[in-house]
Amino acid sequence: MIELIKDIESRFNTSDYIQKLKHxxxxxxxxxxAISLVTYLRDYHKYSSLTLLTAVDWIEEGKFQxxxxxxxxxxFTEIGVRVMIDRENATMESSHHLWENMAxxxxxxxxxxxxxxxxxxxxxxxxxLEGWDNIPPYRRDFDTKEYxxxxxxxxxxxxxxxxxxxxxxKMYPND
Amino acid sequence: MEKxxxxxxxxxxxxxxxxxxNEKRSVLxxxxxxxxxxxxxxxxxxxxxxELKPRSGPVEKFLNWARAESLWVLGFGTGCGSIEIPPLVxxxxxxxxxxVQMRPTPRQSNVFIISGYLSVKTLKRAIxxxxxxxxxxxxxxxxxxxxNGGMYWDSYNTINRLDHYIPVxxxxxxxxxxxxxLLAGFAKLKELIKAGKAENANEYARxxxxxxxxxxxxIKDWNMPDFNx
Amino acid sequence: xxxxxxxxxxxxxxxxPEMGEDGKPIIDLSSxxxxxxxxxxxxxxxxxNMSLELTVDGDEIVESKTHVGYLHRGFEKLMERRKFIxxxxxxxxxxxxxxxxxxxxxxxxxxxxxGIEVPEMAQWLRTLALEMARLQVLLRGVPGQxxxxxxxxxYQWGNYIRDLILDRFEELTGGRVYHMYILPGGxxxxxxxxxxxxxxxxxxxxxxxxxxxxDLMYNNAVFKQRAVxxxxxxxxxxxxxxxxxxAARAAGVMRDVRKxxxxxxxxxxxxxxxTTTESDVYARSRVRWYDLQTTIDLIRQIMAKMPEKGExxxxxxxxxxxxxxxxxTYQKCESSRGEYGLYMVTDGTDKPRRVNLKGPSYTHANxxxxxxxxxxxxxDTAGIMVSLATCPPEIER
Numbered sequence: 001m002i003e004l005i006k007d008i009e010s011r012f013n014t015s016d017y018i019q020k021l022k023h024x025x026x027x028x029x030x031x032x033x034a035i036s037l038v039t040y041l042r043d044y045h046k047y048s049s050l051t052l053l054t055a056v057d058w059i060e061e062g063k064f065q066x067x068x069x070x071x072x073x074x075x076f077t078e079i080g081v082r083v084m085i086d087r088e089n090a091t092m093e094s095s096h097h098l099w100e101n102m103a104x105x106x107x108x109x110x111x112x113x114x115x116x117x118x119x120x121x122x123x124x125x126x127x128x129l130e131g132w133d134n135i136p137p138y139r140r141d142f143d144t145k146e147y148x149x150x151x152x153x154x155x156x157x158x159x160x161x162x163x164x165x166x167x168x169x170k171m172y173p174n175d
Numbered sequence: 176m177e178k179x180x181x182x183x184x185x186x187x188x189x190x191x192x193x194x195x196x197n198e199k200r201s202v203l204x205x206x207x208x209x210x211x212x213x214x215x216x217x218x219x220x221x222x223x224x225x226e227l228k229p230r231s232g233p234v235e236k237f238l239n240w241a242r243a244e245s246l247w248v249l250g251f252g253t254g255c256g257s258i259e260i261p262p263l264v265x266x267x268x269x270x271x272x273x274x275v276q277m278r279p280t281p282r283q284s285n286v287f288i289i290s291g292y293l294s295v296k297t298l299k300r301a302i303x304x305x306x307x308x309x310x311x312x313x314x315x316x317x318x319x320x321x322x323n324g325g326m327y328w329d330s331y332n333t334i335n336r337l338d339h340y341i342p343v344x345x346x347x348x349x350x351x352x353x354x355x356x357l358l359a360g361f362a363k364l365k366e367l368i369k370a371g372k373a374e375n376a377n378e379y380a381r382x383x384x385x386x387x388x389x390x391x392x393x394i395k396d397w398n399m400p401d402f403n404x
Numbered sequence: 405x406x407x408x409x410x411x412x413x414x415x416x417x418x419x420x421p422e423m424g425e426d427g428k429p430i431i432d433l434s435s436x437x438x439x440x441x442x443x444x445x446x447x448x449x450x451x452x453n454m455s456l457e458l459t460v461d462g463d464e465i466v467e468s469k470t471h472v473g474y475l476h477r478g479f480e481k482l483m484e485r486r487k488f489i490x491x492x493x494x495x496x497x498x499x500x501x502x503x504x505x506x507x508x509x510x511x512x513x514x515x516x517x518x519g520i521e522v523p524e525m526a527q528w529l530r531t532l533a534l535e536m537a538r539l540q541v542l543l544r545g546v547p548g549q550x551x552x553x554x555x556x557x558x559y560q561w562g563n564y565i566r567d568l569i570l571d572r573f574e575e576l577t578g579g580r581v582y583h584m585y586i587l588p589g590g591x592x593x594x595x596x597x598x599x600x601x602x603x604x605x606x607x608x609x610x611x612x613x614x615x616x617x618x619d620l621m622y623n624n625a626v627f628k629q630r631a632v633x634x635x636x637x638x639x640x641x642x643x644x645x646x647x648x649x650x651a652a653r654a655a656g657v658m659r660d661v662r663k664x665x666x667x668x669x670x671x672x673x674x675x676x677x678x679t680t681t682e683s684d685v686y687a688r689s690r691v692r693w694y695d696l697q698t699t700i701d702l703i704r705q706i707m708a709k710m711p712e713k714g715e716x717x718x719x720x721x722x723x724x725x726x727x728x729x730x731x732x733t734y735q736k737c738e739s740s741r742g743e744y745g746l747y748m749v750t751d752g753t754d755k756p757r758r759v760n761l762k763g764p765s766y767t768h769a770n771x772x773x774x775x776x777x778x779x780x781x782x783x784d785t786a787g788i789m790v791s792l793a794t795c796p797p798e799i800e801r
Contacts (some may be wrong), residue, residue, distance in 0.1 A: 020733055021516070023665060048643040051734070054760040056749050069734060069747065073643065073657070076664045078734065100775075101646040101767040128473035128800045129332070130296045131396030137331050137481055144481050145329040151393055152335040155323035163487065164724040251446040252453055254475065255500040255797065258581060261544070265563040279448045297445065297453060297474045304446050326493065329485065330478045351581055 001025060001077055004045060012037050016082070026067075026080040034083040035095050038068050042098060047072045047079060050098070053105035055113045059140040062087045064115060068095075085115070094120040112138040197398060223402060224380040227310055235371065242285070242311060243368040246361060249284035249308065250277045253301055254291025256317040256351045268354045275361055281307040286364070289341075291351065292320035292333040298340060299394050305341055306402060310376045313344045313368070315360055318351055325350055339389045342375035429466055431459055438466065441782075445474050449552070449786035452796040454769070460782060468777035470770050476800040483759045488514055488588065489723040491756065496582050498761055499798040501544070504537035505739040506761075507586040509746040512667070512735040514588040517750050518720075518728045525714030526590035531669045532706045533576070533585050534737065535699055540569040541740040542696040543610065545793060549689040550621045552786040553630045558620050565613050568606045575599060590717030600707050610700050614693070622690065631686035635776045635788045638683070645775070646767035649742020650695060651792055654688040656681035661738040673705050685791040692793075695740070727754050741765060741793040763798035770799070 005017055008027065014037075016028040029037050041047040047070040056065040063084045071078040085092055094117040096103040106117040107127040114136040117123055126132075135142050148154070168175070199213045229235045252260065263270045264277065278284040281304045293301060305312070316337050319325030324335035337343055344367060347360040367373040379386060383402075391397055423429055431438055444455030453474040459467040479498055483491045495510045496503040508530060515522060522530075543566040547558030570580050575596050577583040585592050621627050637647060642657045652659035660677040662670045678694035680687050720726065728750045736745030742764030751757040769792065776788055 020731075024734060026732060050646060051743075051745065052747060052760060052762040054747060054758070056758040065749075067732075067747065073659070080732070080734065099646065100641075100644050101771040104766065104770040126473070128476045130299070130473065131394065133395055137478060140484075142331075142481075144331040144478065144485065147331045148324075148329050148335065151331075152324070152333075153339050153389075154328070154335050158323050158328065160328070163490070167724060249446070250448050253445075254453070255497060257452070258500050261559075261563055262567055265560050265567070267564055267567050281446070292477060294474060294476050296476070300445050300474070326497065327477050327482070330482055332476050332478050353580055 008037065008041075011040070023077045024080070025078070026082060028082040028084065031083055031085055031092070034066075034068070034081060035093050035098075038070065038081055038095065039098060041070060041079060041081075045072065046074050049073055050102060050105075051078065053102065053109070055109050055115060055138075057087075057113065057138070057140045058084075059087070064090050064113065066092060066109075066115070090115040092117055094118060094123075096120045112136055114139065223383055224306075224310075224376075226377045226380045229371065239369050239371055243365040244274045246273075246275045246286045246313075246364065247278045247284045248275060248286045248288055249281050249304060250279055251281075251287070251301070251304055252290055253293055253297050254289070254318070254320070256288075256290030259351055259354050259357065260288070260290065262354045263357060268358060270358065270361065273358070273361055273365075281305075282309065284308060285312045286315060287312065288315045288317055289321055289337060289343075291318040292325065292327050292330075293337065294332045295334070295393055296332075298334060298390070299399070302341065302390060303399065311373070312376045313364055313373050314341055314375065315345045315347065315357075315364060316343045317347050317357070317360075319348055320350070322346055322348065334393065340386065342378045342386075344373050344375050431467060433459075437461060443782075443785060451786075451789050451794045454794070454796040454799070456773075456777070456785065458777070458782065458785070463781050463783075465777050465780050465782065465785070468774045470773055472769070472796060472800045474800075475797045479801045480759050480761070483756055485755065487724070487754050488726055488728065488756065491759070492584055492587065493582075495759075496584060497797075498801055499739070499744075499763065499795050500581070501795060502537050502541045502739055502741075503582050504533050504586065505737050505744045507584065508534060508668075508737050509735050509744060509761075510748075510759075511586050511588050512737075513733055513746050513748040514728065516733045516735060517731045517748065518588070518726070520589050520718050520720060522590055523715035523718055525594075525711055526716045526718075527668045528706060528710035529591045529595070529716065530586055531673075532703065532710070533583070533591070534668070535702050535706060536569060536573060536576075538740045539610070539696070539699045539703065540566045540573075542692060542699060543569065543613070545740065545790075546689065546692050546696055547617055547621065549631075549685070549692075549787070549790050550617075550624075550627060552790045553627050555621060555624065555627060558617050561613055561616070565606065565609050568609065572599065572603055572606060575602075587717070588723075589720040590715075592716075594713065594716060603703070603707065607700050607703060610696075614697055614700070617693070622686075622693070628686065630784070631689065631787065631791075632682075632684060634685040634784055635780065635791065636684050637772075637776070641772070641775075645772045646764075647742075647772060648764040648768075649738065649740070649793070650691040651688055651742065651764075651768065653677060653679045654681075654691045655683040659742065661736055661743050665736070667737060669706070669709075672709065673702055675702055675705075685787055688791045692740075725754065727752060728756075736762075739764070741768075741795060761798065761801055763795065765793070765795045765799050768792040769794040769796070 008014055012033050013030045014027050018026045020026060049071050051069040051071050053068050058065060064087055066083045068081040092115055103121045106120045107123055109115045110123055111127045111129060197214045202210050202212055204210050262268055287305055320327055321337040327333040345360050345364045347356050349356055439460050441458050442455055443458055444450035445453045455471045457469040458465050479494055482494055496506045498506050543562045547562040551559040573583055574580050577585040637655050639655050642652050642655055648659050656679055658679055675698050678691055730750060730752045732749040734745055734747045736743050745762045747760040748756055749758040
């Protein structure tokens with residue numbers, strides 16, 4: 001896998017290479033080159049299968065991290081290609097032409113994170129939610145507990161506590 | 176009873192959510208005439224549900240006995256609890272011996288098992304299925320999540336209290352309840368029906384406005400008739 | 405209106421649907437040639453709570469769109485609000501029919517990021533729990549394929565034996581459907597007294613069931629006529645559409661995480677997943693039938709090879725204050741439906757930053773099913789869905 005990474009590093013602007021497990025590595029690439037890197041890995045290095053595409057919200061830095069996890073069915077290795085994109089007006093180039101199942105992931109990301117993939121099939125349609133009018137729910141600034149308390153009718157008498165402080169107050173009341 | 180007052184509820188901007196097949200349109204019939212169609216009005220009964228008064232003494236008793244002994248369950252697995260319903264059909268638990276059996280359509284059934292949490296999207300379908308069932312109809316709510324949200328008390332997409340949207344006859348607690356608990360639930364429902372206490376379909380008719388208001392509060396894309404059967 | 409055409413027994417449908425320039429059918433609903441029907445969510449022929457928007461021409465499907473989201477609970481959001489140990493009761497409910505792989509992948513992610521070694525005995529017990537989970541799913545799933553072609557008897561037999569396996573689970577873990585047996589660092593308990601003996605009795609019943617289901621289903625004329633040649637998946641689609649597990653193995657492609665990335669104790673066990681090349685509903689069902697035999701054999705092997713006693717849980721930090729350093733990982737295992745993985749990102753706090761579950765149904769039920777249903781009959785939809793082992797709660801989480 002080292003040779004492969006050297007090959008990638010000589011061709012693309014990459015950083016933060018981590019060999020997580022024997023068969024699993026993560027590498028960060030800049031936004032412009034991301035789709036070309038994924039296509040290059042698919043066509044020249046037999047990373048022909050898409051495992052998943054997902055996003056992570058780094059709200060403190062104002063970034064979304066997109067992870068394209070692709071695997072090679074010949075030597076059973078996997079590479080996670082990380083892309084950092086801006087949180088404001090988040091848009092990413094669509095890659096639905098690479099795999100047939102990519103469009104589903106992009107639809108989900110559009111709905112749950114609000115990341116747009118222009119040109120992806122059925123991207124405007126609802127995937128999971130129906131009639132949602134709040135900010136996309138998987139974003140970190142969406143508070144699901146507050147939303148629940150205001151929307152659904154919580155049954156009175158149910159309280160929840162932070163387990164650490166609650167157990168401490170029960171077991172060591174004098175501390 | 177005042178009829179056809181479906182506009183009493185808060186007016187929603189329905190047109191925004193209508194699927195193309197639900198829009199008003201004119202259609203050319205095979206004989207050449209032009210027919211105006213409004214799918215949200217045409218195919219559904221627009222009357223509000225009505226309260227059914229019990230018959231006099233022994234007749235009602237006999238009817239209740241008959242109702243209790245043939246509970247036909249709607250086969251709609253709304254949540255994870257539906258995984259414990261197939262074992263009920265097998266010889267080990269065998270719910271047929273209590274007169275309980277599964278039916279494929281709401282028109283043939285009178286018990287609706289809400290098997291666990293309801294997401295908002297399913298709640299919309301569950302309400303329609305419930306309203307299509309003929310009276311008398313009963314609801315068994317399965318699992319803790321129908322009582323107070325259970326596991327999903329802080330989830331943005333699941334309701335917390337089922338009884339604010341549809342009237343519930345019997346709750347079965349647990350996550351998830353065992354098949355034995357389900358059988359006990361059926362036994363309890365039978366007791367209630369025989370005692371004439373399972374009158375929640377009438378309760379729904381009486382408090383129709385309140386239920387509808389609650390339902391419309393969370394189903395934001397209300398693109399179906401207010402009542403249909 | 406031409407009455408002759410209306411009553412013609414075998415109408416010529418080759419002209420429908422007309423294909424547009426982009427290769428997609430032109431479907432005009434007002435032309436009265438097509439009908440749009442919804443299969444599900446309240447429909448006995450749908451695996452769980454999901455729906456298919458079918459456009460049909462006569463009996464034949466010309467376009468299909470999968471609609472999911474009826475079971476969405478927002479697990480990935482809920483787990484961001486919970487401590488690592490609190491994630492377990494949430495995580496196992498992601499796929500209802502087979503909860504143990506959920507427990508295992510979450511524990512594996514936490515152990516990988518937190519740097520914990522699992523003791524040998526715990527690894528054996530985890531392997532046993534995972535195989536038992538696979539057994540109980542296959543006991544429902546294999547005859548379930550017959551159920552979709554109106555052969556309900558095998559389903560009753562299978563469910564009966566599955567109940568016995570659930571009884572063993574109850575002895576082992578205390579839970580019937582949700583077990584919470586696997587925890588970070590190990591498992592919750594050793595085997596109870598006499599467990600192996602009772603398990604062996606149940607496995608004997610399962611052996612008989614395997615034989616009888618062969619006679620009942622795979623040599624049944626109706627089943628063969630309907631399943632052979634139905635919904636063929638070409639080999640080129642495996643990577644393109646993301647096909648995993650038994651569906652890929654039926655197409656002649658070896659996709660089994662137990663063999664390709666041996667986890668837990670699978671490297672020490674002797675088994676060979678079955679592959680074939682026919683790749684239709686019959687072949688996929690057959691592969692799962694062989695899987696059932698493999699699983700029964702594996703449970704026997706595990707019970708023979710595992711030590712009697714040993715350490716079952718490694719030392720972990722206090723779970724109430726456990727902070728896991730910043731990092732990300734992807735851990736996977738083989739469920740009965742195929743590769744089942746969890747992608748976890750941590751940021752140094754006591755809660756995960758992001759958790760994403762990848763189940764085989766996600767691709768099977770969306771991109772692949774939409775494609776496979778084209779030109780199939782309405783009556784075969786249920787059979788095709790079950791042959792892909794669609795599990796809605798794992799698609800939308």
